[in-house]
Amino acid sequence: MLSNECQGTPYAGGERQGKRGHSTFLPYAQQGLARLKYYRFISSGDSVDTWVYFQIHPVVQRMTLRDRYRGIACPKCGKFDEYAALGLGVDADVCVRTRRDFVRTAEESICVSIHFREVFEKERIQGIEFVPLSDGKFFVVRPTVIAPVDPATSGIKYIGEPCPVCGRYRESIYPPRLASMTKPEDPMVVFSPSLRTERRCQWAEIFMTEIVAEKLRKHNVRGIHWTASAKVM
Numbered sequence: 001m002l003s004n005e006c007q008g009t010p011y012a013g014g015e016r017q018g019k020r021g022h023s024t025f026l027p028y029a030q031q032g033l034a035r036l037k038y039y040r041f042i043s044s045g046d047s048v049d050t051w052v053y054f055q056i057h058p059v060v061q062r063m064t065l066r067d068r069y070r071g072i073a074c075p076k077c078g079k080f081d082e083y084a085a086l087g088l089g090v091d092a093d094v095c096v097r098t099r100r101d102f103v104r105t106a107e108e109s110i111c112v113s114i115h116f117r118e119v120f121e122k123e124r125i126q127g128i129e130f131v132p133l134s135d136g137k138f139f140v141v142r143p144t145v146i147a148p149v150d151p152a153t154s155g156i157k158y159i160g161e162p163c164p165v166c167g168r169y170r171e172s173i174y175p176p177r178l179a180s181m182t183k184p185e186d187p188m189v190v191f192s193p194s195l196r197t198e199r200r201c202q203w204a205e206i207f208m209t210e211i212v213a214e215k216l217r218k219h220n221v222r223g224i225h226w227t228a229s230a231k232v233m
């Protein structure tokens with residue numbers, strides 16, 4: 001069993017239905033999700049030189065996992081559940097310098113501004129937690145709604161053999177296909193697939209419906225490449 005399957009709580013289909021008072025929810029639920037268009041959050045600019053999970057070790061001068069996350073790292077390959085790690089908080093020296101509201105870090109985690117968070121709150125968009133950085137102005141995104149991915153149709157290609165202890169692969173190519181995911185029924189919920197691109201870390205990945213995309217554009221959220229984000233397959 002892949003450790004990926006332990007990341008977060010798999011979305012229980014239908015659980016949220018009827019709990020929201022959002023006006024756009026009911027018609028879409030009745031139509032079914034097949035009509036909805038989805039977006040994959042793609043950054044409009046370069047990654048920021050921010051490392052959330054790793055740091056240059058002051059003595060050995062090479063990139064090492066921060067002490068905070070050592071307890072959850074696999075003893076064999078060193079990989080760890082990135083979303084669980086964010087539940088342990090973020091070191092005080094982690095910072096982001098950008099004018100954008102949405103950026104990717106060097107490890108392909110996602111950081112967002114206070115404006116981004118305010119839009120989510122105001123529009124009652126759900127599916128992520130905001131783990132604050134010490135400056136209080138930026139947050140690391142921690143997805144809380146994990147959409148199960150069917151490995152057979154995901155399109156992900158793993159390289160080499162999985163770790164015998166944790167089941168993670170060292171590397172993968174191709175992101176998971178949208179069609180392989182069991183998506184939340186509530187269109188105001190953003191979600192992260194249970195299988196993601198594997199490198200040093202698994203890439204944080206979020207999908208949103210066109211309804212959420214429309215809200216973010218309305219509030220002029222900067223840093224999302226809307227054309228690339230719309231080309232979701």
Ligand SMILES: [Zn+2]
Pocket residue numbers: 074075076077078079163164165166167168
């Ligand atoms: Zn391992």
